[in-house]
Amino acid sequence: MGDKSVDEVDSYTHVGVTLYACVDQDRFNSISNRGKGMLASLAGVGVRFDGLNPIYSAILWDKMCIPSLLYGCEVWYNLSGRDILKLERLQRFAGRLVQGFHILTHCEIVIALLGWFSMIGRIRKAKLSFLYKLIYTNSMCLVKHMFIFRLAQYEVKAVHKMQGFIPEIHEILEYYNLHNFIVNYNDTRFFPSKIVWKSIAKESVLLNENQMYVYGMSSKTVENIAVTAHPNIGISNLYSSMKRMPHSRAQISRLVKLLSISEGLSVICSMCRDVVSNLPIHLFIYCVELNDVRNAMWDELIDILGVTLSVILGNKLDVDLVAKFLGANWELEDEGVFDKVVSTVAKYYGHVYELCLKADDDNNIISNDSDDSDA
Numbered sequence: 028m029g030d031k032s033v034d035e036v037d038s039y040t041h042v043g044v045t046l047y048a049c050v051d052q053d054r055f056n057s058i059s060n061r062g063k064g065m066l067a068s069l070a071g072v073g074v075r076f077d078g079l080n081p082i083y084s085a086i087l088w089d090k091m092c093i094p095s096l097l098y099g100c101e102v103w104y105n106l107s108g109r110d111i112l113k114l115e116r117l118q119r120f121a122g123r124l125v126q127g128f129h130i131l132t133h134c135e136i137v138i139a140l141l142g143w144f145s146m147i148g149r150i151r152k153a154k155l156s157f158l159y160k161l162i163y164t165n166s167m168c169l170v171k172h173m174f175i176f177r178l179a180q181y182e183v184k185a186v187h188k189m190q191g192f193i194p195e196i197h198e199i200l201e202y203y204n205l206h207n208f209i210v211n212y213n214d215t216r217f218f219p220s221k222i223v224w225k226s227i228a229k230e231s232v233l234l235n236e237n238q239m240y241v242y243g244m245s246s247k248t249v250e251n252i253a254v255t256a257h258p259n260i261g262i263s264n265l266y267s268s269m270k271r272m273p274h275s276r277a278q279i280s281r282l283v284k285l286l287s288i289s290e291g292l293s294v295i296c297s298m299c300r301d302v303v304s305n306l307p308i309h310l311f312i313y314c315v316e317l318n319d320v321r322n323a324m325w326d327e328l329i330d331i332l333g334v335t336l337s338v339i340l341g342n343k344l345d346v347d348l349v350a351k352f353l354g355a356n357w358e359l360e361d362e363g364v365f366d367k368v369v370s371t372v373a374k375y376y377g378h379v380y381e382l383c384l385k386a387d388d389d390n391n392i393i394s395n396d397s398d399d400s401d402a
């Protein structure tokens with residue numbers, strides 16, 4: 028730069044911590060092991076199934092583990108699909124641990140119920156924030172000079188196969204349809220303020236994560252209870268309800284597990300031995316072995332909701348009705364009524380998942396997402 032030479036390095040030690048740009052396999056293995064170690068320590072303070080409410084476990088993962096695991100990810104480049112999968116598996120492992128989900132649960136629902144972004148989404152979001160920081164760095168700093176220089180090099184394609192932050196951020200901006208911001212910055216040196224950019228970046232990543240979640244779930248199932256009950260990434264209504272009603276905690280945390288049951292392909296109901304195409308719908312509406320449970324539940328629901336609302340509820344489509352039982356929004360009722368309904372449904376159906384699991388170890392009733400079997 029100018030009359031000084033600037034050496035490029037693959038690693039740099041900043042306040043005692045070494046940052047790596049090109050992260051190799053060994054380092055990813057060590058990140059993965061470190062994550063599992065952190066989870067093991069957090070298990071001691073309740074970050075596990077039947078421990079803390081998953082809302083708090085999710086916060087601890089976000090605030091304590093993620094910053095450490097993804098430290099310096101703004102400058103990582105050339106991540107392979109395998110590296111990313113390793114990180115995603117680690118997060119799903121954490122999600123299953125705190126929710127007590129089966130190892131083969133659909134991976135999308137595991138993190139969506141906790142309001143987590145995928146790891147690649149988190150990395151991309153960090154890079155978008157880093158872009159803002161670079162743009163607003165004092166123009167006297169060498170870093171800023173380097174940034175402007177590399178940006179110009181990229182624009183005129185002066186370097187063959189450029190690597191590092193600049194080509195990566197261009198890719199990310201294009202991926203989220205935000206490329207016009209960098210084009211505009213190149214032309215006019217204008218860039219949105221911190222608050223505006225933060226919200227643009229967050230909303231773009233969230234929109235994409237939601238699309239990936241819905242797409243991922245719909246590619247596996249036909250009538251999707253999980254997505255109907257929980258249409259957007261965010262803390263599940265059931266966990267919020269659990270927070271307000273700690274006495275129903277154990278039953279609600281088991282009710283949530285019904286969201287993780289496979290839908291789509293025909294399976295055999297472990298209780299009545301019928302072949303069914305959508306197990307949650309079958310269990311809540313049709314299974315003859317659960318007639319008594321269902322009737323008792325409806326008696327209580329009619330007391331809570333009144334006859335008119337119960338009839339409206341009963342007339343809903345199967346998918347919508349079961350989704351309501353599993354946390355879908357209740358537009359008409361207040362929080363208190365929602366909580367009463369949830370605790371009633373959980374009282375009668377909280378144990379059903381475990382009944383299925385016990386009666387049917389070899390009948391393949393749980394989800395068929397097998398890419399995580401080694402997580």
Ligand SMILES: [Zn+2]
Binds near residue numbers: 296298299313316
């Ligand atoms: Zn059945």
